Ligand SMILES: [Zn+2]
């Protein structure tokens with residue numbers, strides 16, 4: 001039985017103290033690969049370092065919508081260079097966060113468009129972050145021809161209609177630990193309907209810790225609780241969820 005954590009943030013300070021143990025625990029729980037996402041300049045090298053010193057870790061690099069306002073003349077040339085590294089498997093996370101609005105909305109929209117263009121140039125799939133900006137996210141994915149690079153809508157929070165549009169564009173829908181939360185009934189209904197071939201699981205560690213550890217720091221080994229909940233919802237075995245989501249992750253990140 002093998003699982004993949006399609007999205008985590010191992011370079012964040014929450015893991016500085018015990019990263020090695022975290023990676024070992026993931027291995028011990030069957031997590032074969034972890035995709036760590038460097039979301040801003042100060043994290044890119046660290047994400048790459050972790051990927052290089054751990055055969056089970058790959059990197060994803062880009063500028064998060066929270067940090068969109070920090071993009072300057074150096075940003076894209078730097079990313080263009082770093083992303084040619086063989087350990088980088090996707091571009092992201094990019095998108096829109098109209099919940100926290102840490103960068104002005106206009107800046108987020110502009111930088112999201114530009115970064116889809118960069119990912120297409122680099123021929124990398126994109127990892128999309130969309131929080132309370134579903135309509136705008138869909139509009140930009142369409143107008144920037146994101147179907148040409150494809151990728152993942154991570155921590156999916158839209159409705160089934162949105163999932164369908166994204167899937168038709170060749171995107172995968174990634175399910176985080178919040179699927180285990182008591183109040184996530186409508187999300188579980190959506191996941192129930194999402195076809196197997198488009199489904200991934202992720203932790204987004206150190207955030208979004210699934211039950212029964214909600215409130216503590218999240219880590220990649222906990223992706224099994226998310227997979228277990230998906231198995232429950234879809235009334236299949238845990239092994240089936242592990243097998244299909246692993247297959248899908250290997251496909252979208254082009255590891256096979
Ligand atoms: Zn995100």
Ligand SMILES: [Zn+2]
Pocket residue numbers: 007008009037093204
């Ligand atoms: Zn993330």
